Structure formats: C-alpha cells, structure tokens
Amino acid sequence: xxxxxxxxxxxxxxxxxxxxxxxxxxxxxxxxxxxxxxxxxxxxxxxxxxxxxxxxxxxxxxxxxxxxxxxxxxxxxxxxxx
Amino acid sequence: xxxxxxxxxxxxxxxxxxxxxxxxxxxxxxxxxxxxxxxxxxxxxxxxxxxxxxxxxxxxxxxxxxxxxxxxxxxxxxxxxxxxxxxxxxxxxxxxxxxxxxxxxxxxxxxxxxxxxxxxxxxxxxxxxxxxxxxxxxxxxxxxxxxxxxxxxxxxxxxxxxxxxxxxxxxxxxxxxxxxxxxxxxxxxxxxxxxxxxxxxxxxxxxxxxxxxxxxxxxxxxxxxxxxxxxxxxxxxxxxxxxxxxxxxxxxxxxxxxxxxxxxxxxxxxxxxxxxxxxxxxxxxxxxxxxxxxxxxxxxxxxxxxxxxxxxxxxxxxxxxxxxxxxxxxxxxxxxxxxxxxxxxxxxxxxxxxxxxxxxxxxxxxxxxxxxxxxxxxxxxxxxxxxxxxxxxxxxxxxxxxxx
Numbered sequence: 001x002x003x004x005x006x007x008x009x010x011x012x013x014x015x016x017x018x019x020x021x022x023x024x025x026x027x028x029x030x031x032x033x034x035x036x037x038x039x040x041x042x043x044x045x046x047x048x049x050x051x052x053x054x055x056x057x058x059x060x061x062x063x064x065x066x067x068x069x070x071x072x073x074x075x076x077x078x079x080x081x082x
Numbered sequence: 083x084x085x086x087x088x089x090x091x092x093x094x095x096x097x098x099x100x101x102x103x104x105x106x107x108x109x110x111x112x113x114x115x116x117x118x119x120x121x122x123x124x125x126x127x128x129x130x131x132x133x134x135x136x137x138x139x140x141x142x143x144x145x146x147x148x149x150x151x152x153x154x155x156x157x158x159x160x161x162x163x164x165x166x167x168x169x170x171x172x173x174x175x176x177x178x179x180x181x182x183x184x185x186x187x188x189x190x191x192x193x194x195x196x197x198x199x200x201x202x203x204x205x206x207x208x209x210x211x212x213x214x215x216x217x218x219x220x221x222x223x224x225x226x227x228x229x230x231x232x233x234x235x236x237x238x239x240x241x242x243x244x245x246x247x248x249x250x251x252x253x254x255x256x257x258x259x260x261x262x263x264x265x266x267x268x269x270x271x272x273x274x275x276x277x278x279x280x281x282x283x284x285x286x287x288x289x290x291x292x293x294x295x296x297x298x299x300x301x302x303x304x305x306x307x308x309x310x311x312x313x314x315x316x317x318x319x320x321x322x323x324x325x326x327x328x329x330x331x332x333x334x335x336x337x338x339x340x341x342x343x344x345x346x347x348x349x350x351x352x353x354x355x356x357x358x359x360x361x362x363x364x365x366x367x368x369x370x371x372x373x374x375x376x377x378x379x380x381x382x383x384x385x386x387x388x389x390x391x392x393x394x395x396x397x398x399x400x401x402x403x404x405x406x407x408x409x410x411x412x413x414x415x416x417x418x419x420x421x422x423x424x425x426x427x428x429x430x431x432x433x434x435x436x437x438x439x440x441x442x443x444x445x446x447x448x449x450x451x452x453x454x455x456x457x458x459x460x461x462x463x464x465x466x467x468x469x470x471x472x473x474x475x476x477x478x479x480x481x482x483x484x485x486x
C-alpha cells in the first residue's frame with residue numbers, strides 16, 4: 001500500500017472534506033489530529049482498510065500510528081509478518 | 083430568575099429559518115403531503131409533513147456528512163441559526179458555562195436502518211464505525227456540543243412529545259445552577275421505513291389519506307395525528323448576561339406532571355396550574371394558549387376540558403399552529419415554544435385553520451385568523467404518549483433585570 005491508496009481511504013472516510021485537499025496530496029507526516037481525524041474516524045479508516053484492502057489491524061495500532069506515514073509503516077509490518 | 087430566549091433556529095416542513103415558517107403560519111399554509119422519501123403506501127398512514135429539498139452539503143462541512151443522520155444535520159443547522167440569531171459576542175461565555183440540552187424520540191432512525199441493512203446484506207465489516215453514536219438519541223446534544231465547543235453539563239431527554247419543552251425547562255434549571263448559556267430544544271424525524279414502522283404500529287396516526295383534512299386537532303372527526311419532521315433549537319441565557327441584546331421572551335413558569343397508571347386525565351390541568359403559579363400569573367393574565375393538539379378524540383377532549391377548567395368557557399384564545407405541519411415528535415413542543423416566542427415578539431397570535439370543532443372543543447376560543455393584539459403572556463402545552471404533560475409560561479421580557 002502507498003500513500004495514494006491510503007489517501008483515497010482517508011478521503012472516503014472524510015467525505016471529501018474541504019478543510020484540506022485530500023484530492024491531490026496529504027502530507028504523510030501530518031498528524032491525524034491536524035487533518036481532523038478523531039478516534040472514531042480512524043476506526044472507520046481501519047474498517048475500510050479491512051473491508052476494501054484486506055488489511056487487518058487491531059484498534060490499538062492507533063495508539064502509536066499518529067500520522068499517515070506511521071500507519072503505512074504499521075500496514076507494511078503487518079503484511080511482512082503475514 | 084427568568085431566563086431569556088435570545089435566539090431561534092428552526093427547521094420545519096415550510097423550510098429552514100424563522101421567516102418562511104412564520105409567514106406560512108400566518109397564511110394557515112399546509113405542508114402535509116404524500117411521503118416522498120420512501121413508499122408510504124405500505125403503511126397505515128402515507129402522508130407526513132416532510133422538510134422539502136434538504137441538501138446537507140449546503141449547510142455543513144463534508145466531514146460531518148458520513149457520520150450524521152438527517153436528524154443531526156437538521157439539529158446542527160437549527161443550532162447554527164439560533165447562535166447567529168442571538169449574536170452572542172465571541173468569548174462572552176466560558177466553554178464550561180455553556181451547555182446543550184436536547185430531546186429526541188428515536189435518534190438517527192435512518193442511519194440505523196442503513197447500517198442494519200449493511201449488516202444483514204453485506205456483513206459486519208460493512209457497518210460504519212460512526213454507527214456507534216449516529217443512531218443514538220443523545221447524538222444531537224453531542225454533535226452540537228462538539229461543533230460549538232459548548233462543554234457545560236450536556237443532557238439528552240426522552241419524554242416522548244413533551245421532550246422539546248422539557249429540554250427548555252431543563253435549560254432553566256441549569257441556568258439557575260452552573261450555566262450561563264444553554265442551547266436547548268429538539269429536532270426529530272421518523273421519515274424512513276424503520277422509523278415509520280415504529281410510529282404507525284401504535285395506531286395513533288390519522289388514517290384519512292387527504293393531507294388537507296387528516297390532522298385536525300379538536301375536530302369531531304379527529305382520528306389521529308400526522309407526523310412531521312424538523313424542530314427548534316434556541317439560545318437560553320441568564321437575563322443578567324444578555325447586555326443590550328434583545329430577547330424574544332422570558333421563561334416565567336414551567337411544570338411537568340405525569341398521569342401514570344391512574345390515568346384520570348387531570349395531569350394536564352395540574353401542569354397548567356403549577357406553571358401559572360410558578361410564573362406568578364393568574365389565568366386571566368394569559369393572552370394565548372398554544373395547545374398540544376394531539377389529534378385523537380380522547381386526547382383532544384381531555385385537553386379541551388383541562389383548558390376550560392382553568393380558563394373557563396371561551397376564556398382564552400387557543401391556537402394549534404402545528405396543524406399545517408403535523409406533530410414533529412418531541413420537537414413539536416420545542417417548535418411551539420419558539421412559535422410562542424415569535425408571537426410575543428411580533429404581538430400576533432398565529433392561527434389554526436378553520437374547521438368544525440368537537441362538542442368538548444366548542445368551549446374553546448380557537449383563533450382562526452392571525453390575531454394582532456396584546457401578547458404579553460403565552461402558555462404552551464405539550465403531552466407525550468404514556469402520560470407526560472408539560473406546561474410553560476412565556477412572557478414579554480422586561481427591560482429591567484430580574485433580581486431573583
């Protein structure tokens with residue numbers, strides 16, 4: 001998975017928010033907090049990752065993965081471990 | 083302490099905002115019609131007071147849309163309008179002195195239905211994480227609190243159709259203690275198959291399919307109510323904190339009673355008397371009564387007897403302005419409070435459409451045309467299924483500050 005795919009997931013969950021331009025670019029090191037993803041929104045991100053991309057992550061990864069880049073790292077680790 | 087209602091936000095079957103609503107009331111307009119949001123033909127009642135053409139994208143950030151039911155979208159629009167209307171200066175209130183109290187009859191019915199459909203047709207992975215709160219009857223209070231940073235004690239009340247008025251009454255309680263501003267009221271919608279199933283199964287809704295005649299409170303032919311959607315949210319403030327800003331009305335008295343198993347039907351009369359005592363006004367001081375207008379013969383007769391017992395035959399002008407939109411679940415009583423605020427501000431009683439009255443109601447002086455005149459004191463009545471009764475007295479706000 002790359003940042004573009006994750007951005008598409010974020011966009012789906014956010015409902016194409018106008019507060020930042022998800023359509024073109026999201027800074028992988030911006031915190032989820034800064035782009036308006038609260039805990040429930042991130043749970044929905046995990047939901048979509050599992051449902052549409054077959055990526056199964058436990059909810060507790062959210063305690064450490066605070067940015068899109070960090071979440072991508074976790075997804076990579078998970079895939080390598082599988 | 084008589085709190086002031088300083089800002090109103092309404093969403094009704096007549097549109098968004100106070101102005102289209104008030105104009106429609108003065109014309110005795112009727113917004114009831116065949117349900118368009120789903121096939122109403124499969125139910126005992128297929129007509130409703132729908133809010134037309136609502137596009138949440140016109141009003142709310144896109145981020146909020148996947149996580150909110152229509153009922154919450156309405157509530158956020160009404161709240162925004164109430165705050166704009168009150169024009170409270172930035173920073174006037176500490177966030178923990180600002181609270182939210184709303185009522186709800188069913189929460190996000192349509193959101194819940196959609197997620198249950200996803201669960202049963204596509205599986206658990208397809209249920210949105212937002213379902214965790216979007217269906218819940220406390221959701222409007224929560225979303226309003228988050229969006230507007232109102233962090234005082236938040237509450238959600240469930241008392242059937244008295245809920246919207248109870249929320250305003252609860253606002254008064256909180257203003258007497260630790261709050262200075264309360265966003266109070268209710269918004270409801272049951273217009274999806276799941277919500278409609280719950281409502282039509284109770285057998286209390288009108289079976290007359292004609293939208294012009296189906297909901298006629300106090301008519302000898304009343305056989306049930308018609309449901310509508312929308313409601314009202316208002317800013318309620320301590321009168322010593324509003325400065326030079328105008329207020330629509332002061333909350334002078336409030337009372338709730340419960341008929342319980344005895345069901346003597348006298349609870350409404352008791353609520354009226356206690357609310358008048360609380361307001362320190364005599365029955366003769368009341369300029370208008372906004373009746374509950376349940377729409378079944380038994381409930382209408384009871385209400386007519388309660389009003390007549392307190393005010394005497396023809397002793398007070400009575401109106402049921404909701405006749406053109408139906409009963410908005412628990413939000414109808416919040417909207418009636420808002421309507422009474424407008425009546426006091428404009429010194430006009432909005433009418434009830436003209437039609438034949440039942441024998442018990444013939445003792446009521448029902449206002450059937452817009453009546454300009456003194457409206458200093460208004461009594462608003464509300465009832466809910468199961469024995470809930472509420473009564474609120476609103477008065478023209480005094481320019482001098484209340485000291486008690």
